[in-house]
Amino acid sequence: MPDTPPEPAPVILGDEPGSFPHSVLAERHPAILRQVGEAFPYDPERRAGLDALLASCADGAIEPLPDAADPADRRRWAEWGTDRYAGRSWFDVPWLWAESHFYRRLLDAVGYFGPGPWQGVDPFRPAKLAELGSPETDEELAALDDLAGLPAEERTRALLHGSLWGNRADLGFRLSGNGARTEDRVRALVADDSDVLWSLLPPSAPGTPVPATLCLVADNAGRELVPDLLLVAHLLAEGRIGRAVLHVKPHPYYVSDATPADVLDALRRLVAAGGAAASYGEGLWTALTDGRVTVRAHPFSCAPLPYADMPGDLRAEFASATVTVLKGDLNYRRLVGDRYWPPTTPFADVTGYFPGPVAALRTLKSDVITGLTARTEAALEASGERRWRTSGTHALIQVRG
Numbered sequence: 237m238p239d240t241p242p243e244p245a246p247v248i249l250g251d252e253p254g255s256f257p258h259s260v261l262a263e264r265h266p267a268i269l270r271q272v273g274e275a276f277p278y279d280p281e282r283r284a285g286l287d288a289l290l291a292s293c294a295d296g297a298i299e300p301l302p303d304a305a306d307p308a309d310r311r312r313w314a315e316w317g318t319d320r321y322a323g324r325s326w327f328d329v330p331w332l333w334a335e336s337h338f339y340r341r342l343l344d345a346v347g348y349f350g351p352g353p354w355q356g357v358d359p360f361r362p363a364k365l366a367e368l369g370s371p372e373t374d375e376e377l378a379a380l381d382d383l384a385g386l387p388a389e390e391r392t393r394a395l396l397h398g399s400l401w402g403n404r405a406d407l408g409f410r411l412s413g414n415g416a417r418t419e420d421r422v423r424a425l426v427a428d429d430s431d432v433l434w435s436l437l438p439p440s441a442p443g444t445p446v447p448a449t450l451c452l453v454a455d456n457a458g459r460e461l462v463p464d465l466l467l468v469a470h471l472l473a474e475g476r477i478g479r480a481v482l483h484v485k486p487h488p489y490y491v492s493d494a495t496p497a498d499v500l501d502a503l504r505r506l507v508a509a510g511g512a513a514a515s516y517g518e519g520l521w522t523a524l525t526d527g528r529v530t531v532r533a534h535p536f537s538c539a540p541l542p543y544a545d546m547p548g549d550l551r552a553e554f555a556s557a558t559v560t561v562l563k564g565d566l567n568y569r570r571l572v573g574d575r576y577w578p579p580t581t582p583f584a585d586v587t588g589y590f591p592g593p594v595a596a597l598r599t600l601k602s603d604v605i606t607g608l609t610a611r612t613e614a615a616l617e618a619s620g621e622r623r624w625r626t627s628g629t630h631a632l633i634q635v636r637g
C-alpha cells in the first residue's frame with residue numbers, strides 16, 4: 237500500500253472537439269434525448285423539458301436542480317457541485333461530473349420524480365426489457381447447462397468472465413463452448429489479477445461456516461446484471477462467500493445502469509429460464525429471502541464524484557466486506573479517478589484510499605486506464621487499434637488486496 241497517493245494527473249474534461257469525452261457530451265447525449273423522446277408518448281410539458289435540456293447540452297450552462305426537486309436532492313447536488321459549477325459550460329467541468337449531471341437533469345425533464353403520470357417511470361426501461369428478453373439472452377442462459385459438467389474451477393472462471401464481458405453485453409461464459417474465443421478473450425485482457433481475487437475468496441469445506449462477504453457494485457441491467465447475479469449465486473453455492481451485498485442505483489442512470497427493479501427483472505428472468513439458470517436463480521431468490529444477499533441503493537451511487545469522496549457510511553460498508561468488486565467502465569472511472577493517468581500508474585496507488593480489498597471488472601469504454609505493465613502499454617499502442625481504450629474490445633480484472 238503506497239504511503240502517499242500518486243501526484244494527481246489532469247482531470248478528463250469534455251472540452252476538446254474531436255475527443256471521445258467531447259463526442260459523448262456533444263453527440264451521444266442529444267441522441268439519448270431523442271431516443272427517450274421517441275420511446276414514450278410524453279405530454280407537451282415533458283417534451284418541452286427534453287427540448288430545453290437538448291438546447292442546454294449544445295451551448296447552455298450548468299444549472300442547479302429545479303426548485304420543484306426534492307429538497308434533500310437539491311442539497312446533495314449543491315454539495316456535489318451545482319453551486320460550484322453553476323453558469324459554466326458542460327464542456328468546462330469534469331467530464332464525469334457533466335455526464336452524471338446530464339442524467340440527473342434528464343430525469344427531471346421526463347418527470348421521473350413526479351408528481352404526475354411519469355413518476356417512477358424509467359425512461360430507459362424499454363431498452364432494458366428488450367435486451368433482457370432478447371434471443372441472445374435465451375442462448376446465453378441455455379449455455380449455462382454446458383457449464384454444469386465442468387470442474388468447479390472452470391465454472392468459476394467462466395462465470396467470472398461472464399460477469400466481466402457482460403459489461404460489454406457479450407456474456408463470456410459462452411467461452412467454455414468455444415475454445416477459440418477463450419484465447420481471443422484472454423488476449424483482450426490488458427490486466428488479469430483474478431488469482432488474487434480468488435485468494436481473497438477461497439472455497440470453504442462443505443458444512444463449515446463461510447466468513448467471506450462480497451460487496452458487488454453493479455453497473456448495467458439486463459445482460460450484464462444477469463451474469464453478475466449468476467456469479468454471486470455460484471460463489472454462494474461454492475462456499476466462496478457466505479454473504480453478498482449488491483449495490484445498484486437508487487434511480488435510472490447512464491441509460492442502462494441497474495436499479496432495484498432491474499434486479500427483480502433479472503432474477504425472474506433466471507428463475508423462468510429453466511435448467512442451470514433457474515437453479516442459480518432459485519438459489520439467489522432463497523438467499524435474498526434469508527438475508528444472505530441484500531440489495532442496496534445508496535444515493536452516492538448516483539453522485540457525479542469519484543469514490544474517493546464517498547461518505548462515511550458507504551466507506552464503512554465497503555470496509556466491512558472481504559472484497560468489494562466494482563463492475564464496468566463508469567465505476568472504474570469513479571474508483572481510480574477520471575484522470576489522464578499514465579497507463580502504468582499502479583492500480584494499488586490510485587485505489588489506496590479505498591477501504592478494504594477492492595477489485596475492478598471492466599471493459600474499456602473510456603480514456604482512463606491504470607495498472608498496465610510497460611510491455612502491455614507498448615503492445616496496445618503498437619497494435620494500431622487506436623480505440624483500444626474506448627471500443628470495448630479490451631477488458632481488465634484488477635485487484636488491490
Ligand SMILES: O=P(O)(O)OC[C@@]1(O)O[C@H](CO)[C@@H](O)[C@@H]1O
Pocket residue numbers: 260335403455456490563564565566567569601602626
Ligand atoms: O459503466 P459502463 O456502462 O460500462 O460505461 C459507461 C460509460 O463508460 O460509457 C461511456 C464512455 O464510453 C460513458 O458515458 C460512461 O462513463
